[in-house]
Amino acid sequence: xxxxxxSSQGGESDMDCSDNEYYDEYYYTLNDDIDIEQIDPRxxxxxxxxxxxxxxxxxxxxxxxxxxxLSNMHQISPSLAKVLLHSHQWNIQEVTxxxxxxPTQTLIASRIKPPSPPISLTFSxxxxxxxxxxxxxxxxxxxxxxxxxxxxDCWTMHFEVQINQGISTSIACMARECKVLxxxxxxLKHLHxxxxxxxxxxxxxxxxxxxxxxLKFCPGPNCSIVVHSQEPKAKRTTCSQCKTxxxxxxxxxxxxPTECQVIKKWLTxxxxxxETANYISAHTKDCPKCHICIxxxxxxxxMQCYNCKHDFCWMCLGDWKSHGSEYYECSRYRENPNIAxxxxxxxxxxxxxxxxxxxxxxxxxSKSLKLxxxxxxxxxxxxNQKVMSGLGTWIDWQYxxxxxxxxxxxxxxxxxxxxYAYYMDGGSRKELxxxxxxxxxxxxxxxxxxxxxxxxxxxxxxxxxxxxxxxRRTTLLKDFLDV
Amino acid sequence: MAALPRRIIKExxxxxxEPVPGISAVPDDSNARYFHVIVTGPEDSPFEGGLFKxxxxxxxDYPMSAPKVRFITKIYHPNIDRLGRICLDILKDKWSPAxxxxxxxxxxxxxxxxxxxxxxxxxxxxxxWKVNESEAIRNAREWTRRYAMDN
Numbered sequence: 046x047x048x049x050x051x052s053s054q055g056g057e058s059d060m061d062c063s064d065n066e067y068y069d070e071y072y073y074t075l076n077d078d079i080d081i082e083q084i085d086p087r088x089x090x091x092x093x094x095x096x097x098x099x100x101x102x103x104x105x106x107x108x109x110x111x112x113x114x115l116s117n118m119h120q121i122s123p124s125l126a127k128v129l130l131h132s133h134q135w136n137i138q139e140v141t142x143x144x145x146x147x148p149t150q151t152l153i154a155s156r157i158k159p160p161s162p163p164i165s166l167t168f169s170x171x172x173x174x175x176x177x178x179x180x181x182x183x184x185x186x187x188x189x190x191x192x193x194x195x196x197x198d199c200w201t202m203h204f205e206v207q208i209n210q211g212i213s214t215s216i217a218c219m220a221r222e223c224k225v226l227x228x229x230x231x232x233l234k235h236l237h238x239x240x241x242x243x244x245x246x247x248x249x250x251x252x253x254x255x256x257x258x259x260l261k262f263c264p265g266p267n268c269s270i271v272v273h274s275q276e277p278k279a280k281r282t283t284c285s286q287c288k289t290x291x292x293x294x295x296x297x298x299x300x301x302p303t304e305c306q307v308i309k310k311w312l313t314x315x316x317x318x319x320e321t322a323n324y325i326s327a328h329t330k331d332c333p334k335c336h337i338c339i340x341x342x343x344x345x346x347x348m349q350c351y352n353c354k355h356d357f358c359w360m361c362l363g364d365w366k367s368h369g370s371e372y373y374e375c376s377r378y379r380e381n382p383n384i385a386x387x388x389x390x391x392x393x394x395x396x397x398x399x400x401x402x403x404x405x406x407x408x409x410x411s412k413s414l415k416l417x418x419x420x421x422x423x424x425x426x427x428x429n430q431k432v433m434s435g436l437g438t439w440i441d442w443q444y445x446x447x448x449x450x451x452x453x454x455x456x457x458x459x460x461x462x463x464x465y466a467y468y469m470d471g472g473s474r475k476e477l478x479x480x481x482x483x484x485x486x487x488x489x490x491x492x493x494x495x496x497x498x499x500x501x502x503x504x505x506x507x508x509x510x511x512x513x514x515x516x517r518r519t520t521l522l523k524d525f526l527d528v
Numbered sequence: 529m530a531a532l533p534r535r536i537i538k539e540x541x542x543x544x545x546e547p548v549p550g551i552s553a554v555p556d557d558s559n560a561r562y563f564h565v566i567v568t569g570p571e572d573s574p575f576e577g578g579l580f581k582x583x584x585x586x587x588x589d590y591p592m593s594a595p596k597v598r599f600i601t602k603i604y605h606p607n608i609d610r611l612g613r614i615c616l617d618i619l620k621d622k623w624s625p626a627x628x629x630x631x632x633x634x635x636x637x638x639x640x641x642x643x644x645x646x647x648x649x650x651x652x653x654x655x656x657w658k659v660n661e662s663e664a665i666r667n668a669r670e671w672t673r674r675y676a677m678d679n
Contacts, residue, residue, distance in 0.1 A: 176625045177533065177534060179534055221624040
């Protein structure tokens, strides 16, 4: 799939400046012209997204810079600054504002200080540790800001047990009902085993990235890249290392124009077994004429009622005689206007019918995407043969790959328009959406047809078709992608 | 098995010397980390008059991890399920190494006095407890009589 969505989008490749003075002048004037028009890429491309793929060390540096700034600003230790930032989604302005307003309350809310000042009463040389009930000299004891004293060995054990459960930034004091958190320096002071220290740092790093709205782990298998964007929206992100494409906000497969919560609902619904059970129980339809119950037992959609001999389409329940002339009449889902008066059973059947309408189309485009990958493979070998037998060069045929990539991109968006439409309320907006969806679908099928017959298709014709399909796609996204 | 930590020895000694009223906890002869527990049903509760057997086990990293406790006697209670598992915050995320066997058992006894149907473990019991408390209490009394009163 194409990866043109990086920050370099919109910028032309560097032109070679020739030493010809006239050309130089021309080049600069041209550049000035562009400056005047200065097109905002956000306006032309609804999917425009600026982001960087970072390695772990780069993320560490980024986080540490914020920690240092806060630490210097308020004269607090970097460890405490980390706790404060972690509890405020790394929003340094927010922390500073709250800190200026009420420093004590901020420290209490971030679980750095206890709600009421601690009463420290032990000054004897020996203390009994309440956890291991062993009496030891005072200097073996440590406490957090809450002054709950425990011996150092118990702290170590406490931290190790917590870390083994995957807990790091939220390890609290050992005292009963005490919520004060153990900051990083305190934990590390008590961890001696190298593998424990490493585990602790690894888990905290994960916590920090997860609490930072501008950072996202790449969901690719075994990929350690963290994506950084200052505009944390549900946009298409491509990992520079493993090439996984995902939504920056939810980390799932990219899903425009559908929203994060909606696609989650849809995927859960598709995976839900109850839908299958529903499918079986509702695998019947009533004859649209005499209303007798009919079970479909063959592949053909042309149905004839055994009772009244009425011919109808299983898909849309329309009269078969008038069917087939209008292709898209069957792709648009029509709600039954009298559904409120029907029986519960009929309503369930209706709900399932609606779901299946969208599901079938969603599934179908997903399959087509896979099939088109095979087409691309075949195309590759055919072009290889052509180049080998002297019919043009690799560069001459590159446009076909561009076309295939564009086709995949368009079909992908088309696939994700179906869950969007499923959850849409009826009305003029839905009509407009389904109109644009049908247009996009038609252009995509045209493009697919032309790519499959690439050798006989005129290059200009194909490029024209690419342009049309992509325009349909961006128009739909501009009108309906709401991020 | 490694030597028993001082903490467990101390706790066991104190449980023997100053037992908690209404609670008995005796370590098993062969395993000092396994306790046979009997809790008497609190007064003015539907469990009054019952003797409830429980088992308590101190895991390897006790007291850094909570003890594992389970009812052996059948009990009709919204926070205790069919298998005797108990829904109690201090046995889970609210555990603190400063808590002890004694405090855990006291909390369990308190749970018998004050069932919490809003945080249920046994859903059917909790549901009845919410919609028809008197019937739920009748059931709890009946179960106490049937399962917690013989011998």
